[in-house]
Amino acid sequence: MPESAVEVSENPLARMLRELAVPVVSVMLALGIGSLVMLVAGYDPLAAFAAMFKGAFGGGRQIGETLLRATPLMFTGLAVAYGFRAGLFNIGAEGQLFLGGLSAAWLGLVLAGLPQPFNIIMMLVAGAAIGAAWAFVPALLKAKVGAHEVITTMMFTYIGKYIVSWLVTGPLRAPGQIPQTVQLPAESTLPRMHEVFGFLAVSRVHFGFVVAVVLALFIWWVLKYTTLGYESRAVGYNPWASETGGISVSATTIKALCISGALAGLAGVTEVMGVHHRLFDQFSAGFGFTGIAVALLAKNNPIGVIVAAILFGALSAGSGTMQLEAEVPAKVIFIIQALIIFLVAAEQLARWIIGRTRRVRVEHAG
């Protein structure tokens, strides 16, 4: 079932290319404007992008790093995308992922005795559950009182950050100078990909990447083929018609925001279980917010999220090298991110650049 095409006589490949045009042009434009910003600030954009590319794709280890950084973005991107499809803006993915990470940091210790993979599965489930729980109050308030989820989930992000901060500096603190939790035992961590698949180059990317891709495919399937997905999309487009069709808007809203929260929670879980193996005070580099850019770039399509997340992962992986070699502050990728959001959202601008798209209205008849 097509999401945007009115034309049906054109073949699917042409349609897909047209769908891709806007995001591709938006990214190129964003990179272009980013270059201008760098030029004005006195940096060499060509050197910057060359360094970035090297850092992101220069070798097996670099590609692994890109995929590593893409992994949490896939989860948060899915979280935000799913929310958007249901008409909800989950800006609080950041807070939900904090709590997910927290649960992993704690459960990983508590469940250490259990055999693999049970403890891993339990940790993943628990992280998703706690992410969902953290989205529940905002979901309830939205459904019952109409409180805007942007404000409530943002508040919960700060509340979540403070809770985690307290636990990490207090009850769950590991002995030592740095405020962080106790390191997880190896059984409670996600293995690195090259440990599972021997033919891969050595890098930091972990099994969470596979989980993320599988989950993206699953969410795609849910949206397209299940009644849950149908109801979420119906409510996202038109809650009144959905009501007429017997759909409970409040139940669907709550479910959708909680699912979104669960996905974000998994971002935190896999980050802790796969990368750091512990929780420290500032472990998230804004994955929740980057997830918004990922979702928008992917036009809220779960498969697109995979690609968009890898792109942003590349930006992130390359930014370190860019800072080191071209001496451009890594923060510039935030600017590029914001530009991408703008340009994708302002579809008209991109379309004008591509050229007028054909939109034929079906002739009045009957």
Add this chain to the structure above:
Amino acid sequence: MLADIISPDLFASAIRMATPIALAAIGGTICERAGVVNIALEGMMLFGAFMGVIGAMFTGSAWIGVLTAVVAGAALALVHAFASITLRTDQVVSGTAINILALGLTGFLMEVIFGHPGTTDPVTRLGPVFDFSGPQEGMFATAWRWFDVAVMSYTPLVYVAILLAIASHWALFNTRWGLRLRALGEHPRAADTVGINVIRGRYSAVIASGALAGMAGANLTLEQTGSFTEGMTNARGFIALAANIFGRWTPGGSYGASLLFGFADALQIKMQLLREIIKVPSQFFLMIPYVLTVVVLAGVVGRAVAPAAIGKPYEKG
């Protein structure tokens, strides 16, 4: 102990803490009354805060800094206006993009100009407006102290916020500007058909909200702390949105609601004193304003009615 908490200092502190929220909230009121959602108050405030420091640093004048902050906020608002009004982008998405942009810009410029992340060097601040010395002893001493602290001890932008709240509230309901602004958010097509320029009206409302948010940022750096720290707004822009809702989209209400949040902020600081007695970790006090926001929204939103045409882009014909 109690006397330390319930004192004119608490009241004054509440007013001071409320000021940036109030300025942004009033900006939000104006913008939303015209029918445009402004999620980007946070980003405009942050950018204003940063540019205020830059302005003050390069000219040595805190007032120029304030001006720079206002212009910076307005500039970001112009981008939001262009995206939301002319390109008809989803306003919440556009606002979020601005927030991310502001984070990125301030961080980037911080490195470029100061060479390091974190906090900038301190700059000259705006001092209190009044500086009278009253009776130190005798019957009137306490009364004077209360009055001095509670009314006369503030920096200029604090007074600006109060005056602005009063003036804009009255203007919204009694002037031609106010009537037309409210029409834009209620039924822009009706306004259009009687000859009001909807696009221009909305643009000015959005830019005004950016200017006020920028001013709020100036209050943070040039009146409160004296320097800029990355991310220092700490979601105040979002709390300002809640204050506007709680205040039922009126400037006076926005100020009052901001005062509530300011009070929570002030109380939170004071309560740190109580930590000697109640062993509660500081994070729980820091959480108070955010929890309060959620409580407020839970209690009020269903009954507060937003302008009818809010969030919907206007298309001619």
Add this chain to the structure above:
Amino acid sequence: MASPLLEVRGLTKRFPGVLACDRVSLSLSPGEIVALLGENGAGKSTLVNMVYGLLTPDEGSIHVDGSEVHIRSPRHAIELGIGMVHQHFMLLNPFTVTENIVLGNEPTRAGVIDFKAARDSVRELSRRYGLTIDPDSVVRDLPVGLQQRAEILKALHRKARVLILDEPTAVLTPQEVRELFVVVRSLVADGLSVVFITHKLEEVMSVADRVVVMRDGAVVGETRTLETDTAGLARMMVGRDVVFRVEKHPSKCGETVLDVRDLTVLDERKLEAVKGVSFQVCAGEIVAVAGVSGNGQAELAEAITGLRKVASGTIALKGHDITHGTAREAIEAGVSHVPEDRHRRGLVLEFDLMENMILGDHRSAPYSKRGVIDHAAVRDMSTKRIAAYDVRTPSERVRASALSGGNQQKVVLARELGRDPELLVAAQPTRGLDVGAIEFVHSQILAERDRGKAVLLISLELEEVQTLADRILLMFEGRIVKEYLAGEASDEELGYHMTGGGGGKLAMEPGEAVGADA
């Protein structure tokens, strides 16, 4: 001969895929009432929107007082003396009448609004044209007739010389229509000219001096009302002889399907919209609830279809209590709903036709099993229904937004009737549709009833009610005030009860003739 007050020559306007106005020319002299007659979609609104500056013509010219003008905006049109009262009012609900009237033209002293002067000017205009209204009342609280009055005053406040009324009687009772005509005649006596857009033939004959008939964007005829009659107008409008009444067999009433007792329903503001209403609908019967919008019909329909909570009373479907059920439960009990607003309530415009077809059935077999949707079954059903209902579309994969109004309504009907309901609740089912689509919808509703199903029709179109209903219930201020069998009552009598019996200054006794047509 003085130059015409307003003249358009060769005015043309194109939208993607549609020629909305095709070289239209007409002229308007001072002191005359011209009716612009045509079906929905004929181009009347597009034409006047160009004259009022809301749209720019692609070709052609507009002349005021003999000189050509390029009307760029409503403000410009107002300056030229052209005023317009739109079909959907341009009023700001939370504002007072005065604020609405002076908006854009406020009396001020240094930017501060002089409310006293504003109020006085409103009262003055009110008095001069006999349009009584309380300047301080809030628009939201006013009945529709008074809101329209405020709209007219708004145009007069700006010294309009031409007043365009776009379908002004759509929301009025017959008495209010008569009052409006009196006002229009007094405005014309004062020197104004009025352009009156309508699709109702009797109104044209009652009030207009001249009538211009439009069809498919072009002017197809023009005549003085004295020289023609409704049949002649109808022929011009549709291009063929029109049969006014559809063939209808007498009803065969079976078991009671819908039993509503003492039903009380609250509206958004917690006021009683439906006050203790009781009635039944039996199988094989069409019961019409007729009334002016805003008298509780919408809330009644929503209560029966599970979209609104019931405060007290009961609703039973074939003996099964559905009073407090949800919309889902109503659907499962056998209630289908064709909602009033097909864009908001009826369809998800962004979904394609297949996904719209299963709305409401998406959880049941055979379209879904255990939470998974069977796309093949859905496509199969959709293609069959699209063919059966003659929905004009290239395929079932097209977005609902791409269809015309008539075809969209067919999709809604196909879906709701396809469920084979026990009770069909149809609210304003032919609003905004052209004659062909209206005929189709009517025939479907009659077919349902002939198959032995129950139909509850909610409508404010008296002609529709008279055509379709076996029984007519008149609803006023939340109560059923009168019941008639089919053919028992004239439009006049219906209108009389729709206003609670004698509402309005110039209410006439039932049976008295109206204007030139009886």
